[in-house]
Amino acid sequence: MKVKVKLFATLRDGRFSEKEFEIEAGSDVELLLKMFNLKHEDVPIIFINGRHADFDTRIMDNDDIAFFPPIGGG
Amino acid sequence: MDKILRINMSAKGGPALKEESNAKYPGMGGRALTTAIIAGEVHPMANPLGEENKLVIAPGLLSGSAAAMSGRISIGCKSPLTGGIKEANSGGQAAQVMARLGYAAIVLEGRAPEGELYKVVINKDGVKIDKAPEYKMLPNYDLIEKVKATHGDKVACISIGPAGEMKLGAASIACTDMEFRPTRHAGRGGVGAVMGSKGVKIIILDDAGLENRKPADPEKFREANKVFVEGLRTHAVTGSALPAYGTNVLVNLINEAGGFPTNNFKEGRFAGASSISGETIADIETKRGANPTHGCHRGCVIRCSGTYHDKNGKFLSKQPEYETVWAHGANCGIDDPDKIAMLDFLDDNYGLDTIDMGAAIAVAMDAGLAKFGDGDAAINLIKEVGKGTPLGRIIGSGAATTAKVFGVERAPVVKGQAMPAYDPRAIQGIGVTYATSTQGADHTAGYCITANVLKVGGFVDPLKSEGQVELSRNLQIATAAIDSTGMCLFIAFAILDQPETFQALIDMLNAFYGLSMTADDVAALGKQILTMERDFNKKAGFTALDDRLPRYFYTEKLPPHNALFTVTDEELDSVYNW
Ligand code: SF4
Numbered sequence: 329m330k331v332k333v334k335l336f337a338t339l340r341d342g343r344f345s346e347k348e349f350e351i352e353a354g355s356d357v358e359l360l361l362k363m364f365n366l367k368h369e370d371v372p373i374i375f376i377n378g379r380h381a382d383f384d385t386r387i388m389d390n391d392d393i394a395f396f397p398p399i400g401g402g
Numbered sequence: 403m404d405k406i407l408r409i410n411m412s413a414k415g416g417p418a419l420k421e422e423s424n425a426k427y428p429g430m431g432g433r434a435l436t437t438a439i440i441a442g443e444v445h446p447m448a449n450p451l452g453e454e455n456k457l458v459i460a461p462g463l464l465s466g467s468a469a470a471m472s473g474r475i476s477i478g479c480k481s482p483l484t485g486g487i488k489e490a491n492s493g494g495q496a497a498q499v500m501a502r503l504g505y506a507a508i509v510l511e512g513r514a515p516e517g518e519l520y521k522v523v524i525n526k527d528g529v530k531i532d533k534a535p536e537y538k539m540l541p542n543y544d545l546i547e548k549v550k551a552t553h554g555d556k557v558a559c560i561s562i563g564p565a566g567e568m569k570l571g572a573a574s575i576a577c578t579d580m581e582f583r584p585t586r587h588a589g590r591g592g593v594g595a596v597m598g599s600k601g602v603k604i605i606i607l608d609d610a611g612l613e614n615r616k617p618a619d620p621e622k623f624r625e626a627n628k629v630f631v632e633g634l635r636t637h638a639v640t641g642s643a644l645p646a647y648g649t650n651v652l653v654n655l656i657n658e659a660g661g662f663p664t665n666n667f668k669e670g671r672f673a674g675a676s677s678i679s680g681e682t683i684a685d686i687e688t689k690r691g692a693n694p695t696h697g698c699h700r701g702c703v704i705r706c707s708g709t710y711h712d713k714n715g716k717f718l719s720k721q722p723e724y725e726t727v728w729a730h731g732a733n734c735g736i737d738d739p740d741k742i743a744m745l746d747f748l749d750d751n752y753g754l755d756t757i758d759m760g761a762a763i764a765v766a767m768d769a770g771l772a773k774f775g776d777g778d779a780a781i782n783l784i785k786e787v788g789k790g791t792p793l794g795r796i797i798g799s800g801a802a803t804t805a806k807v808f809g810v811e812r813a814p815v816v817k818g819q820a821m822p823a824y825d826p827r828a829i830q831g832i833g834v835t836y837a838t839s840t841q842g843a844d845h846t847a848g849y850c851i852t853a854n855v856l857k858v859g860g861f862v863d864p865l866k867s868e869g870q871v872e873l874s875r876n877l878q879i880a881t882a883a884i885d886s887t888g889m890c891l892f893i894a895f896a897i898l899d900q901p902e903t904f905q906a907l908i909d910m911l912n913a914f915y916g917l918s919m920t921a922d923d924v925a926a927l928g929k930q931i932l933t934m935e936r937d938f939n940k941k942a943g944f945t946a947l948d949d950r951l952p953r954y955f956y957t958e959k960l961p962p963h964n965a966l967f968t969v970t971d972e973e974l975d976s977v978y979n980w
Contacts, residue, residue, distance in 0.1 A: 336654050337647060337681060372857045378660040378671075378962055380863065394658045398638035400856050400895045401649030401680075401706070401724045402849055 329353050329389035333360060336396045339370065351387065358383050360393065371395045403431070403466060403506045403615060407529060409522065411600045412453055412512030417520060417531045424506040429915070431463035433489045433885035434931050435507055436478025440487055441934040446941035450482035450592070451569055451599040457510040459500070459560065459605070462888015466501025466615045468623075469910055470631045472888040473497045473699030475560075475577065481591035483571040483758070483800055484817040484842040486939040489885065490593045491846070493698035493707075494577030494586030495558035497888055500524075502609040514601025519567070523553075525608035537603045539564045541751040541788065542576045542584035545604060553606055555582040561604040563753025566594030568790055570798035571818075572758040573598065576750065579698050579707075585720040586698050589755035590844060591819060592800075618916035626909035631703055633903030637896035639858065644706040644892060645695045649724035651680035652823075652851075657732075659855050659864065660962045661828030663821070664732045665774045666764035667814045670828045670960045674737025678727050683710070683739050691715050704892055710743045719747035722756075725845075728823035729760020734767060734780050741777030745784060752788040754798060759784065761801035761820035769808035817842035817948055827955055827965040829854050829864040834874035834969055838949045838977040840935035846891055848878035852898060859898030867969045875977050879928035882935075886927065887911065929980060936978060946975050 334346045343364060351359065357374060361367070361383065373396035374381045387393065406427075408420040424430070427438050436458040448454035457479045464472040475497035481488035500508070503524055514520060521534040537545055542563045549559060558578055565573035573594030576584035588594075617623035634640040643651055653675055656662045660670040676682060684694040690711040697705040708721030722730075722743055730736060730745040749756045763780050766772060772779035786794030796807050801820040805813030814821045819842025826833025831850025839847035850873050854864035862869040884891055889907065897904035904921070912919055939948075955967040 334658075337643060337651055340681070373655065373855070375658045378658060379865070380861075396655055396658075397643065398856075398858075399643040399647075399651045399655060400639035400852075400858060400892070401644065401652040402846060402851070402892065 331387055331390070332392045334392070334394045336394065337399055338397050339366070339395055355387050356383070357381060357385050357387065357393070366395070370397060372398050403461070403501050403504055405504050406507045406509060407505050408509045408511055409531065410512045411510060411514040411602070417514070419529055419531065427506070431465070431506060431886055432460055432474070432476040432888055433478070433491070433882060434927060435460040435886070436476045436489050437487060437931050437934050439507065439509060440478050440480060441938045444480055446938050448480055450480045450485070450596060453513045455480050455596060455599070457593070457596045457600055458507055460507040461497035461501040462886060463911060464914060465497040465888035467617065467914060468614050469627055469914070470634070470701055470703045471890045471893055473701055474888050474890050475500070475588070476885060477575055477588040477593050479593055479596040480942070481593070482569070482595045483592040484819050486817060486842065486942055486944060487840055487935045488591040488593060489841065490575070490588035490590045491885060492575070492577045492586050492588040493890065494579050495699050496560050496577040496607060498699060498701065499558040499607040499609040501615060502612045503607060508605065510597065510600040510602055513599055518601050519603050520601055521603055522605045523608070524605065526611050534603055539567055542753055543751050546578060546582060546584050549604065549606060550582060553608065556610065557606050557608045559584070559604055559606050562594045562597045563751060564788055564790060565753045565798050566598035567603070568795060568798070569595040569598045570787070570795060571595060571803060572755045572762065572798050572800040574753050574755050576753055579720070580700060583720070585750055587750065587755070589757065591842065594753050617914040619913040622913035623910060626906045626913055630903060630906035630910060633896050633900050633906060634703055634893065637900060637903070639895040640704045640892060644704050647680035647684050648694065648706045648708055648721050650683055650722065650727050652724045653679040653727060654681070655855060656824060659828060660965070661825045661864065662728065662732055663814070663823065663825045665735050666733060666768045666812060667825060670825050671962055672732035675732065677737040678731045678739055678742060683721070683727070686739060687711065687721065694721065696721070702890065704890065706892060712740065719743045719750065722746040725823050726756040726760070729757050730763070730780060733760050733764045735774030736777045736780060737775070738777050741781065744781055748781065748784045748788065752784070754787065757822050758800040758820040759797070761814060762797045762804040765801050765804045765810050765813060766797060766808065768810050768812060771808070812954055813952065815843060816951060817944070819843050824851060825960055826951060827960040827967050828963055830867055830967060830969055831862060831864065831870040831873050833951055833955070833967050834870045834974065834977060835878065837951050837974050838874065839878065840932065840939055846881065848874045848881055849891070849894065850874050850877060852877070852894070858895050865963060865965055867973065870969055871973045871977055875980065878932060878977070879925055881928070882931040883924045883928035886931065932978065949974050
């Protein structure tokens, strides 16, 4: 299945900003982290289609997935 | 820091100075002190621009000491924008310098005769107040340039621009930064209009020949400060994200969450978000030789600020904050960082709150005065404010007034003050704060974005109503206390996650004042401040019905989540039940 992955802030360093990937049906967020060599603490904020997701959230076809490092502002 | 300076601007024969000890307000600083003085001395029904109102300027408890991050100043009054009590907070050099001069507060009282304008100069030898007709209607940058010629650039200034002199509802008070630029503002609630009504254009603070304030227990203080700084350096948000990108790193995140108010709060996502994101702006700054990592005052170790250069590499403005980038950017449909930086400069120069101005321009765009996305039209509208034309005065009075004058239904305001950069339908916790804060719609009063979006200090689902009241309540209490210490609120990211960093802050206060406060005492202080503020507002005429969002947030769905604000009135009314 096809998914769009977006990385932000420092996660982009040496990686990419936005890319589409073909992944196996039934995959979860954990698999993507492995693909991009990211640890749990690197990505406390994960959105799938604009909703908060977790490491074990199952990914669906055409999902739009965004990873953020720890950030803050105000 | 044990003196209060009172300046009575109505006194016969010109302004009268009075210095007294702060014995009446023991152990109070920052917001605790501004609130105590306003609540205790100003009639709740006073006209905000009249003789009875007071403008209180107070550095925090740790300002002027060697404590890191302690350079925040509180400015309080009865607000001409909300009609309730106000504390507007600013960075810059003023807090440190004023605290070293020994003042817990400067209180401007009375009202100068119409047309008279004064400057106040304070140094180690005393206080001088003189007529300053030469400063009349000067924008902040020009004013500071003039002051530089007479006082050098080592002083710190607190000033108003033309907006303050015209007593507009969105007028701010500027504080100079480390480079002696008027870039840091006590922005909200029209505090600049109150300073204008007093007839004071500028307060020049000179701490030459004075030293840092000394702690009661220097050894313990040094140790606590070390642990505190270490905690800020190691936390990912305060140690790396804020320094690298500034607050504007939030653009992409809040946009992703579907809570980035666009085109006057009509949508939760902005197509041009990536062009105005923190990542993009930091990149522009680096390429143009500006500085993306810079503190707003000496002693800041987070350094979320920066400078922004134009295409020719010339200083244009400070690095616009997230709130400004949103207000003048997405909320007005503008995706050009250069235009946004220009608007930031103009706001600083005329002395205007960037949040209420962005919201007012978006309302004006809704009314058909300009097209969404038209940056030049937005710049022209702000210039109207600077010129003081009737149209400019309307816009400069903020979003609520602009909506009324132009017959716009959607005014994103609570208690007359414009909502900042988070749509309360997609991020419900911040909606609770907007609705119930004593300050009107204000994100800093209880920054629920922490647990709603950033996953700092726990997690509460932003799209649901459950847990939001408790989250907002606890943050409002903590914030009121932090605002009294002189600490920048951004330390909250580290102290919410790291108990040892929070303890270090308490240790620092204890070592400085020879106290033995606990975390419970800090919470009690926060509650005490909020209670005084609520009480003042109640006497000024506010009821539970003022603690509500405008109806359309309950009835008009916000894309992409088609979210509505679902926290009930009963829940909102329970925020202050502790
Ligand atoms: S973190 Fe930012 S706002 Fe806070 S004191 Fe430092 S530069 Fe100023």
